[in-house]
Amino acid sequence: xxxxxxxxxxxxxxxxxxxxxxxxxxxxxxxxxxxxxxxxxxxxxxxxxxxxxxxxxxxxxxxxxxxxxxxxxxxxxxxxxxxxxxxxxxxxxxxxxxxxxxxxxxxxxxxxxxxxxxxxxxxxxxxxxxxxxxxxxxxxxxxxxxxxxxxxxxxxxxxxxxxxxxxxxxxxxxxxxxxxxxxxxxxxxxxxxxxxxxxxxxxxxxxxxxxxxxxxxxxxxxxxxxxxxxxxxxxxxxxxxxxxxxxxxxxxxxxxxxxxxxxxxxxxxxxxxxxxxxxxxxxxxxxxxxxxxxxxxxxxxxxxxxxxxxxxxxxxxxxxxxxxxxxxxxxxxxxxxxxxxxxxxxxxxxxxxxxxxxxxxxxxxxxxxxxxxxxxxxxxxxxxxxxxxxxxxxxxxxxxxxxxxxxxxxxxxxxxxxxxxxxxxxxxxxxxxxxxxxxxxxxxxxxxxxxxxxxxxxxxxxxxxxxxxxxxxxxxxxxxxx
Amino acid sequence: xxxxxxxxxxxxxxxxxxxxxxxxxxxxxxxxxxxxxxxxxxxxxxxxxxxxxxxxxxxxxxxxxxxxxxxxxxxxxxxxxxxxxxxxxxxxxxxxxxxxxxxxxxxxxxxxxxxxxxxxxxxxxxxxxxxxxxxxxxxxxxxxxxxxxxxxxxxxxxxxxxxxxxxxxxxxxxxxxxxxxxxxxxxxxxxxxxxxxxxxxxxxxxxxxxxxxxxxxxxxxxxxxxxxxxxxxxxxxxxxxxxxxxxxxxxxxxxxxxxxxxxxxxxxxxxxxxxxxxxxxxxxxxxxxxxxxxxxxxxxxxxxxxxxxxxxxxxxxxxxxxxxxxxxxxxxxxxxxxxxxxxxxxxxxxxxxxxxxxxxxxxxxxxxxxxxxxxxxxxxxxxxxxxxxxxxxxxxxxxxxxxxxxxxxxxxxxxxxxxxxxxxxxxxxxxxxxxxxxxxxxxxxxxxxxxxxxxxxxxxxxxxxxxxxxxxxxxxxxxxxx
Ligand SMILES: [K+]
Ligand SMILES: [K+]
Numbered sequence: 001x002x003x004x005x006x007x008x009x010x011x012x013x014x015x016x017x018x019x020x021x022x023x024x025x026x027x028x029x030x031x032x033x034x035x036x037x038x039x040x041x042x043x044x045x046x047x048x049x050x051x052x053x054x055x056x057x058x059x060x061x062x063x064x065x066x067x068x069x070x071x072x073x074x075x076x077x078x079x080x081x082x083x084x085x086x087x088x089x090x091x092x093x094x095x096x097x098x099x100x101x102x103x104x105x106x107x108x109x110x111x112x113x114x115x116x117x118x119x120x121x122x123x124x125x126x127x128x129x130x131x132x133x134x135x136x137x138x139x140x141x142x143x144x145x146x147x148x149x150x151x152x153x154x155x156x157x158x159x160x161x162x163x164x165x166x167x168x169x170x171x172x173x174x175x176x177x178x179x180x181x182x183x184x185x186x187x188x189x190x191x192x193x194x195x196x197x198x199x200x201x202x203x204x205x206x207x208x209x210x211x212x213x214x215x216x217x218x219x220x221x222x223x224x225x226x227x228x229x230x231x232x233x234x235x236x237x238x239x240x241x242x243x244x245x246x247x248x249x250x251x252x253x254x255x256x257x258x259x260x261x262x263x264x265x266x267x268x269x270x271x272x273x274x275x276x277x278x279x280x281x282x283x284x285x286x287x288x289x290x291x292x293x294x295x296x297x298x299x300x301x302x303x304x305x306x307x308x309x310x311x312x313x314x315x316x317x318x319x320x321x322x323x324x325x326x327x328x329x330x331x332x333x334x335x336x337x338x339x340x341x342x343x344x345x346x347x348x349x350x351x352x353x354x355x356x357x358x359x360x361x362x363x364x365x366x367x368x369x370x371x372x373x374x375x376x377x378x379x380x381x382x383x384x385x386x387x388x389x390x391x392x393x394x395x396x397x398x399x400x401x402x403x404x405x406x407x408x409x410x411x412x413x414x415x416x417x418x419x420x421x422x423x424x425x426x427x428x429x430x431x432x433x434x435x436x437x438x439x440x441x442x443x444x445x446x447x448x449x450x451x452x453x454x455x456x457x458x459x460x461x462x463x464x465x466x467x468x469x470x471x472x473x474x475x476x477x478x479x480x481x482x
Numbered sequence: 483x484x485x486x487x488x489x490x491x492x493x494x495x496x497x498x499x500x501x502x503x504x505x506x507x508x509x510x511x512x513x514x515x516x517x518x519x520x521x522x523x524x525x526x527x528x529x530x531x532x533x534x535x536x537x538x539x540x541x542x543x544x545x546x547x548x549x550x551x552x553x554x555x556x557x558x559x560x561x562x563x564x565x566x567x568x569x570x571x572x573x574x575x576x577x578x579x580x581x582x583x584x585x586x587x588x589x590x591x592x593x594x595x596x597x598x599x600x601x602x603x604x605x606x607x608x609x610x611x612x613x614x615x616x617x618x619x620x621x622x623x624x625x626x627x628x629x630x631x632x633x634x635x636x637x638x639x640x641x642x643x644x645x646x647x648x649x650x651x652x653x654x655x656x657x658x659x660x661x662x663x664x665x666x667x668x669x670x671x672x673x674x675x676x677x678x679x680x681x682x683x684x685x686x687x688x689x690x691x692x693x694x695x696x697x698x699x700x701x702x703x704x705x706x707x708x709x710x711x712x713x714x715x716x717x718x719x720x721x722x723x724x725x726x727x728x729x730x731x732x733x734x735x736x737x738x739x740x741x742x743x744x745x746x747x748x749x750x751x752x753x754x755x756x757x758x759x760x761x762x763x764x765x766x767x768x769x770x771x772x773x774x775x776x777x778x779x780x781x782x783x784x785x786x787x788x789x790x791x792x793x794x795x796x797x798x799x800x801x802x803x804x805x806x807x808x809x810x811x812x813x814x815x816x817x818x819x820x821x822x823x824x825x826x827x828x829x830x831x832x833x834x835x836x837x838x839x840x841x842x843x844x845x846x847x848x849x850x851x852x853x854x855x856x857x858x859x860x861x862x863x864x865x866x867x868x869x870x871x872x873x874x875x876x877x878x879x880x881x882x883x884x885x886x887x888x889x890x891x892x893x894x895x896x897x898x899x900x901x902x903x904x905x906x907x908x909x910x911x912x913x914x915x916x917x918x919x920x921x922x923x924x925x926x927x928x929x930x931x932x933x934x935x936x937x938x939x940x941x942x943x944x945x946x947x948x949x950x951x952x953x954x955x956x957x958x959x960x961x962x963x964x
Binding site: 067291334401405421473478 | 548549552635773812813816820843846847849850851852853854855856872876877880881882883886887890893894897898902903904951954955958960961
């Protein structure tokens, strides 16, 4: 382990992160909500901490190696999560406990969107803005940092992409022009945000709400400035815009990159992961609408409206709501949660197991059946025209098993702390998939939960966002040897 | 497909099975419960059906091939399950509906032990005997199929046991080896049953109860002649005997075969699956006792007694109870259900995913972590001293994923039929793992459930008993080609 390089990188990250505490100061001054001091204090502490980590080692010229990438990735989320919690502890009229502040901060950065706060509508604007911005930053982190920024700091690109996503790596063409690509990915992310915000604004949101919700939409975060979430805006246009941008943000950003570069929409439709993703959304919408209508929850028009919105919001793991879906007949929230387990495409801001892995598991399941019928046949697994190596196959099975195993262990611990079964089931599901809202006690917020449960759920959010194995590797004695 | 041979085999099986309807006639006559006629009618129908299937093709000399094995295995459970339901429909004072009768019969044959009947203590003795005997017959069927047929078919990685199968290994023809193997296994199975029955008898059970419960113990079935199950017998000796024979019956019968043949107890302790099985039981007992005591359910002595009994009963998927464990704090039944997902060893009468597969998944999970740390290393997976082939690794991952997937799909359908979430969760878990008792509505019996749910659960029992893939293969168009 090269602790000096790691310290240097963390220092830079913290100082960069501290700069993001300046916009909330401006928001606070603009809206006169008297919260600028808490953000300034948080800025000073974070910047100073970054300086302390960076300055003693800023001259060290050492290359970061593959193995360090795991630690850097894990520290990125935990350390920023910790420092990001400072404004929540300092702010007037909020004064969250340490546990609650860390939960809110991690939930923002990992784009989970589970909140411990109620009464959003009356909260200082600067706090509201800060929560949304956390998600937006987390979203960039998810897409760009693993692919581009850390390699710029001296890490071989693909290895770290592997640290973020132990599953299949999408396109080897990303490696050589990693800096270029990073800029391009950021540009796409920014453009999407701007277009989304403008659309919301033109559709009737206030400029403040439009920017805030664009942040949370493109980051697949799901935080809102209103307790009623997207349901606050009684506009079908706004809901339709939201659905469109959630779907777009759930697509692999590398695919966006290549399609935008080539100016070819057809690139999307040739991508097997995209095909599977869109098919799942269509099948999910039809099922949801059918069940809503069948169980007489809404009339047909409302079944279509709420059905499409809620399916897309939960499948992509955004977590916005237009209605209290936790009151729907049990089969619906469970089915929606299943779709959240699939989640978005790899390389998107979405959570869950990721579409490409589900696609591979599906193909491997079919192969197992064919192998039983033709035991001596050699049947390769193909995604598009490329065969998937055995290593990738093993890694995907492993990912799925460990994911399921971790899920059920955390569920058991939550039940052990006294949560009722439904709450525990959905809370873990909502956190490990970086989804946000659940059922039962956590249908709207996580504030009333016991401390132990909150820390377990923080772990779940990290586990999901770190693609499980990045975190598990750190618990392996072999990792720390030599 | 060789339908003539399959028809011949089914005919023979049905005629053999019809003979097992004679002992209940004798029991009925002995206890004067006036039920002999219903068994006689069932005998005549079953024998006649067997004759119809066998006679036209009894001269056909054709060998069964590997692929036919899937169909024979699936038909074995479904056809015997259907004919086994006849006595339940015909019997005085029972008169089960078709759905209930099939559920009870399948539950018996698959050694699940879920029952739709209440008031067992007042039921005619011949019916009680018949239920227990169904489990015992199912048990020997499971062992013979698991040891002799599944390794040949390669289901869920069971080709791992191909070389170890007792009996002569000649060629891919299934018939001769099954006969030899079946004889040896049956002898062990019978001896265990006799010793178990005698132990129960000496410990204070009536001879009738001793035989009946020995059937259900060795078969890991869990049916009882009393509503209170093993709790009816207020004897720690009886409970201890039961625990011992449940543990023994959960061991691979091929391992019993080799150890008995060599007269070496040490064979057991050198077997990696046995080691893992015993360790899991010990860890499970400690956890259960600790939680029972921690949550103040019992005093320490009772925590030990009920803890050990319930853990072993549920881990091995027997399903006997000494106390109402469904009233324990939620974490306990859930934890016990997790252990039931592991279940017994391959080649035992136990259900679940099987110990060897969990062991392999565990080892593969560790390997994935090591591969991330040392990407270029070649790390074989070993069970004992033998390396496990990639095919087996793939098959085990596949088995696990499909098992989990099937579980959650059936759970969703049950919730859709209106069952509450806890009932549905445990009902599917209790049936796919061939365990028996659940929580909620199905804590004691399955009688009050809706018809659709019962059929789904019948499917779950079959799916579990057929190791998922045997059934799935039959739904593949490729299987029926040529
Ligand atoms: K989210
Ligand atoms: K059972």
